[in-house]
Amino acid sequence: MVHFGRYIKAHHVPGWETYYIGYKQLKRRINECSKHAAEGSEEERQEILRRFSKLLDSQVEKIVLFFLERQGILAGRLQELRERTEYDPSDENMGTTISLVSERGSLIEAYRQIGKDLLDLLQYVKMNAMGLRKILKKFDKRLGVRLREHYLHTRINHPYSQLQQVLRQVGIGAIIATISRNLAELQSERWNSYSSFTLGNQIPKVIVPKEPIVKAIENEYQKLTKEASVLSFMASGFLLQPSDEELLETAEEIEYHPWSAYLNQLNTFLYMVNYYVIVPTSDEYAQLLNTPATVSGVVIGSMPLAATISAIIFTLWSNKSYKAPLIVSTLLLILGNLSYALALPLNSVWLLLLGRALEGLGCARAINRRYIMHEVPQSKIRAFSAAFVSASALGMTVGPALASALSSVDFKVGGMIVNYCSASGWVLGFAWILYLLLILILFKEPNKPHQMESMKSKEANSGPKEEDFGALAPLLGDSLNKEEDKTDESSRSFIDVLKEMNLPIQILLTNYFMLKFASEMLISEATLVTGYYFSWSSSTVGWFLGALGLTVLPSSAVVANYISNKFQERLIIIWSLILTIIGVVGNFSLAPFIRYTEVQYIISALVIFVSTNILEGVDMSLFAKMMSPRLAKGLFNCGFLSTEAGTIARALADGLITLVGRGGMANLLNFTMIPTLAITLCTFLFTWFGYYSLY
Template sequence: MVAFGKKLKETQIEEWQGYYINYKFLKKKVNQYSRQIENGSGDHLLVLKDFSFMLDNQLEKIVLFMLEQQGLLAKRLSALREQQDTAFQQGTILDVSEVREAYRAVGQDLLRLLFFVEMNAIGLRKILKKFDKRLGYGFTNYYVKTRANHPYSQLQQIFKHVGFGAVVGAISRNLADLQDNEGSYVSIYDQPILHLQDPVVTSIRAAVDRLTNSTNFLNFMGKHAMIMQEDLPSPSQDDVDDQAFDLMSLMLNLMNTFLYMVNTYIIVPTADSYSLSLGAAATVCGAVIGSMAVAQMFSSVYLSAWSNKSYKKPLVFSSVLLLVGNVLYALAYDLDSISILLIGRVFCGLGSARAVNRRYISDCVPPKLRMKASAGFVTASALGMACGPALACLFQAKFKLFKLTFNDDTLPGWFMALAWLVYLLCLCISFKEPPQPECNIVPQESNRGNRTHNAMENGLEQPLLKSSEEKLQDDDDEEGQDFDQCDEDSDESHKPATSIVAAYRLLTPSVKAQLLIYFMLKYAMEILLAESSIITGYYFMWSTQYVALFLACLGLTVLPVNVLVGNYISNMFEERQVLLTSEIIVCIGIVLSFKVGIPYTVPQYVISAILTFVSAEVLEGVNLSLLSRVMSSRLARGTYNGGLLSTEAGTLARVVADGTITLAGLWGESKLLNLTLFPSLLICISSIIATCFTYNSMY
């Protein structure tokens, strides 16, 4: 991975060099401030004022140049329109292909301008993060709070693509009118033209969406998967070598995700009755469900590390563990042993390959397909979550075969054992190990293909010509190289984190707050799901079928909710606004779930459960989407990546939640509901407070 300062130099448009953010100069100033503060000669307020003044000047330079270039593009479009109108009035025939190419040329120049703005936006975010990290000030919070919502905000000019819409619209409309099948539609405003769009228009829309964080269902679901993309864009990503990609291997990877989620939730409706049949308390279901999560905390690390060398072997190993674990889970009934039951679930947890599933998509799927594959990962998880309880609802038979008992408690184990056996055979036959040079974690390479990497190397060997001022800045930066040893933009610091501790040190306060939010929502969801059979059985006398049907319906809300959020809500409001609102709704759902005085009713339980679950789903998608953007680029790849950290946070939440259910069961089922909801409420309130404190850093 190339440092941002070098990347900025390599990708600069030569004639625009003087209008880019002066990243090296700003970095030098941060180093100077840091030295002054350490020596006791720096004043907090003067530093903030001085750096704010410099940033304002940099932003103004960028924005005025951006507006100037937009004007030039608009002038060219106006000239093309006049040319077309004149030809129409005079009855002359235009060369359609020539006009189309002229519009495409404007589109290509617009793409260059969008890339210019995007690189500057990334540079601004990075220098703000660097300032906070180096000096320990909440400068980002101050700067965004005072600049973002001002009526003359330069920040909004950059991050909200002010003025670009009209240019994009003119290019799109005219290129559509010049299509060979002109006349099929009245205009782009009357009918969708997705299948008629010119490639340059598609590229422009993608660039605008990337700059403004606009989403649709597909890329929202992709971000939901927490499969982090490299945060430094490239003007062209079409030169990726994808010959080694195998579709069947990707399908098997996604099938592993689906089966594991089915395996996780298929036992939830019957875990309490299974525990009772083995002589344990019903609330031991918390330990039965949670033991899988405990083991998953360890498997996520060692299987992720294993995937540095191979993908097929850890998938085969995990499938064998899951096969054995489910057999043990089913045999526990005839062996009359709660220990065997727990050991079986531990084996299932040790077989969790979700970290491998993420790594495979991140490292081995071509960039042009990665967003679809990421969305497939989330969809497979959601469908597995819904199918698990639904399948449990179907297993109502009771019979013996070869002295083995098959009933609603053991059939989930036998069914999953058979499913993993079939999957294991398919995996051994059809999965192709990706070529290691393409998928290994090589710190100095990005996954943009050999030609792009070679171009970068050539750029380093033959850098752009520097002015004398730039050379002086380089000399000044060399003076502060002691500080740059731990700098996020040094080559060393762009290597993937090598341990959990190293990864934790890369977390900013806003990222820590978002991981707390992720912990909270997973905790609340696990409490709701894991104790559902006990609560509904105690208060409403629901059977296993009713519980399974209710959980399946909850699971089925995942995809519609993400469609709503991805296509509409996240484009109408800022992600941080949706984040805070969703947390508040989760809190309301938790409060409504408490039993206080009045009899506990089915409508109260169902409404509060739906409110909590759906808002937690909205929160999860938005939180992970935001997290994937603000987390350090060092956590984009490697064993200890952002996906692993979020998985560990979520898994830890499930472990704590299931442990809470088991401990609360010591006071009896009558007090279980309130005792488990109280920690959820405290954690939720804590996450809301943390969000408020770091709100302006989530920009």
């Protein structure tokens, strides 16, 4: 493998040598730091981190300022060429056709040369980004700390971030567009049309293939914009960060047990299947138990309502163990599904509601999140966080599809009725039994007691004060604060959350509440609305909801790879809110004046679902960037609060369906869309009010 320092030297642009990252010097400094860190005290180690971070800041500043300077030079050259191409074909001073053709060739070569210089600049940026990542990785490895994630997070997410100037190359995109457009014009329509005017159509029009230099630039540009990849975009919604103790620990990388991590992800998938599998059949199940169809709202909503309670319990329990709460969670889900299935033969709506409540109490998403953050190696956290989001999206798709697949089930076993409504309870009850066996056999409990003792011993030691280290404070957060009063961690975390709930955080949480309310309202009343207006069967509704779920990953990919690299998150949030409002308004029924059609419903449902999904991704991405270190730890962290906000929104939406349904099916759609529109409009106005506080 070629040494990276020698690679830079071999591939640098002549004359730019001093503007590349000082890779050799930084390596030398890492070697010096590792010696001092091994021999020095904890206070000296903190000083080493602070000085090395400042050294990296200086290197980044040098790279960014040179990048901006060269970008300005290229823009100036393009401006000069633009003035040369602005001509009037009737101008007598243009000279002969021969001089015109000569000028054209000169302009083409000039644009190509700028393209080559831009390619050099893009490769310069890419090489320096690689160097920065390698240096951070080397520093972590040599000193046994986790500086990389915190350094990138604090620097990229600062409102005056210099790293963002590199990763968000809006100006570069404009330069590429100018070169590409002008080269195309010079070789086709504009110049060919003038030549045809002077030479009498002797030159045939041709379709000009894309310039090789433009292809090369776009290739390189794509590589750079991949810095904000789908993986990073989706993982940002995880809203948890490594604790300060993890950042400073000198122990080796966490021992990784793959089977336990995979079973943790499987739990997320099965739970989401369990949540959405009843949506297509819940109204018919309620009717079979001699209750109104609109009781389906309470049936669906009882699960998230119970989950708000279990989230707190399981979060606290996971401080001591993962396996035990996962086993209890699985047992509750088994009992819940069996209760849901037995409600039909026993003709009890209360047993149906009890089953859903038990399933909600079995919600282990708080454990799933915490396991990924604390028991997966740092190098794999981003991948597992993105997989967590993907597993949720997949479960949202498989749930309704499974209900449709079971639509033809109808038989008796020993006098016990099993049909398309209760079959999902039996199927998922069996699935959770298999999962329980896998947990008992394959899940390995991490060595948490040892970790907890280690953390307690670190907290017991008094550390240097934050003000002693200045620039290090944003990097290491509370790890350098003096020991706080002896209050319990959950109370301290709640107080910190209240203090940190500034306007941007309030806006983002409100957005999250709104999007969950709107999407839940759409999904939960889908069977009732389509059955009343279009006579859709539960099977048709299931496949439709499954198709909606399939849009989650593609829309996230489009936003992550393209939209979020071209526009600010706050602008995407505003447009997502506008689209959601349009979708909600489009879903109103104007009957009897205008017939409510399937096309109207499908389009409005698609707009609401996709826009809220896009909003969730961008909202959580911005949330992850803007939250302070205090909001990333403790019981009441932002991940927990956002989950609770979404869960409460779901429960309220489902409860409202049942409440409004008492007025009759004819009014259900509009009477549920009115509060949805009101909440969406208020959220839009609140976001607009604090627009410039979001960055």
